[in-house]
Amino acid sequence: MKNPLLVLTPEDIGSSAREFISVYGSYMREVAIVGKRASGYATYASRTAPVEQEHTQMFEEWLDLSSKLKVKTVVAMDFYTDRWFAKDPKYQTISAKGQAVPHQICPNREEFWQYGAEIVKEIGSYPVDEILVFGTGFIRDRFCFCERCRQEFAPRVGQEPERLSYEFLVENPDHHQTWHDWRVDKVTQGIAQLQAAAREADDVVERSEPLRLTIEVPIDPQMGLLEGAKNENGLDPSRIFDVTKSVIINLYPWTPVLPRKGTPEYDHLMEALYFVKEFKRRGGTVTLYRWGVSVPEKLDEVWAIARDAEIDRVAVSFRFPEDYAARRESALGDV
């Protein structure tokens, strides 16, 4: 069995990256460190995002050591999940019920794409091979009903912006489809802006291989698996392929138990992951990710699913995101 890509927070590594690598370095071929958290804070010396000063030295030491050890260096960042930026209510995404979400940015905010692009450029100025970009989509189908999204979308379905409701959309399959397509466009445009920033960063550091952006696609049975990723989150792997050619499937982010082989649920998951073959055949890369994998048996389960779905790379984090409960509530709760 191959080693997984570990996605580590500064807390996982502890105060000294040097010590961590001296213990684990010989087993590792690639390691990811979190560079921008769901809190919106950067763990590196950002000039754009607020910074956790206590971690910046370790971040640099870490990247420096891993490039010396020829370990592939990966940085993880949260994109629209950004509690610091979302302190400004102007940027918060808003549910169909009018509830503002204080940890998630509306994906229809070009200023925020530019902000994210600056962060990609900053991370790309380090000797980094890949950035894992988490949280680039909408929370779910009932988002976003902010002022700007209403104004822009309502005319497309012949509705007044202030009268646009979720019920109005779901009553009419054509309107609902227009809603889904429009949201996929918004998310894809945001990702394209990050990708352009990655290319700019390549020129600055003269990277031998282009900096790869790997985009999170959540696949969860409670959200409708692959159809859910497209229609709930606005994340369509075939559209992402055209931009970055690399996705990281967040396996069952809201569902604690993975399905057992031989069950209908397992078969449904395999059907949902069928796109992987096509994605790879066209030259893309796919990573299977699971968060909160703290014991080896859980890792075995993820590898077994990866093998059946013909996915060659597995990534895991030891912990759940620090704001997991709040995120799960906005993904599944009554909002």
Ligand SMILES: [Zn+2]
């Ligand atoms: Zn919006």
